[in-house]
Amino acid sequence: MNEIYVTTVDWINGKAVRDIRQQVFIDEQQVPEDLEWDAEDDNATHFLLYYQQQPAATARLLHDGHIGRVAVLPDFRGKGLGAEVMQQVIAFAQASGMHELHLSAQTHATAFYRKLGFSITSEEYLDAGIAHQDMYWQSSDQSPLQLPDIEFDSPGRFAIHNPDLSREPVSEYAGETDGMITVNDDNALPHVATLVSQCRRRLRIYSPEQARWLFNRLDFNNACESLIAREPLARIQILLQSVDTDFLQGRSLLSLTHRFPSLCEIRCQHPDLQKQKYVQLMTDAQGFFMQPDHRVRQAFAREYSPDQVKRWADQFDELWGSSQSDPAIRRFLL
Known part of the structure; x- marks a missing residue:
């Protein structure tokens, strides 16, 4: 897929x-x-x-x-x-x-x-x-999808690896680990903060200027700062579709690039590429948040959705590869 x-x-x-x-x-x-x-x-x-x-x-x-x-x-x-x-x-x-x-x-x-x-x-x-x-x-x-039985031939003896279960417990806001969580204006921040709290290496954010109601909040900035504090090798990539001065001012993600320029980077999508209505956040290779239409404060999140993250992360990385450091962003960084 x-x-x-x-x-x-x-x-x-x-x-x-x-x-x-x-x-x-x-x-x-x-x-x-x-x-x-x-x-x-x-x-x-x-x-x-x-x-x-x-x-x-x-x-x-x-x-x-x-x-x-x-x-x-x-x-x-x-x-x-x-x-x-x-x-x-x-x-x-x-x-x-x-x-x-x-x-x-x-x-x-x-x-x-x-x-x-x-x-x-x-x-x-x-x-x-x-x-x-x-x-x-x-x-x-609708009922949960029931998968058909599969045939399986045992290969005989094999080693069993017990995963490390010492990780922090999932937040009360997370819902079922592999299920889709419907979020809105009232509960979006706790869900997104939970995803960021589980991030270890890479946080991708696409078009946050279209959702200032979520990404220009102090609690979200604090979640990103906590990620940087506990994971010194983590990388935060913020890709704007257009430079929105209202987004760049005040308590925005831009403040993170001021304080942690080697860990947090903000760029602007190439102007020749088509603008999209959606807003996304992806953590590592599994956490996923999407607001399909920025005009409607309805979104969904999944803590574990590797197929979906892979599909959209490839597109994000392609857009990132052609993105630019907009002069307006540089002026705000000075």
Whole structure:
């Protein structure tokens, strides 16, 4: 799964999204163009899935919880990409406070959506000449994923390594170690501080200027200072999308770069690269926090999510590699 990552794009800059929908719906399924392109696109959240750095799948989410335009390019089918993009849409929707989702599924795809927890709520009907059925998803109806049994041939005797259980106990705010924790304005700081308290080597923060309500707080700065104090080899990387003077002033992360320039670095994303709506924090190779849309103070966190961290950390590192030390940042550092 490390070769897959999903991002959100706005409609104006979503050429790859439009290309996928053009090929799948208009060219392949013969959907009329005047039905495929509608006014909802301007305000929808569009998801774009990359497979091996190539645009491969898309979906959109409306503000009322309707999911649509789910498409995977023919060359990338059979790899589970449709399920992956749908899971990201569902996670984003839940983090945005949506606990009931709706979609109009092509009848041949209802089994696919059933596996994701959707239920059929209508008889068949035609839409653009294709048989469809309405489907519904509710968070309270979902149960933990049950994995099938696997066959296992024992290799015989082998050494057993008992892990070190002496680490500090998990914070009361952490929830289940491998589960997704929904956070909001009221409880985000304790969850994020918990992730930072568990960090040992590397803390990555993306676009914190879009969430001053969280990252410009004294308690968060104190958590980062505690990380530096207990882990002298730790590295903090802060990547801004744009230089926001309100963010850089006062009790901001910039103060850490003043005091610990060799351990904490702040840069600005290359101006030619597309701006994103999300805010992220990643600790080492496992802790993950994401606010999918900075305009909505809803987010989710996981203490142990190595696949997700790997997927997004690779993208962060790529952006970091092309980032710049903005002159405005340097002026504030002087």
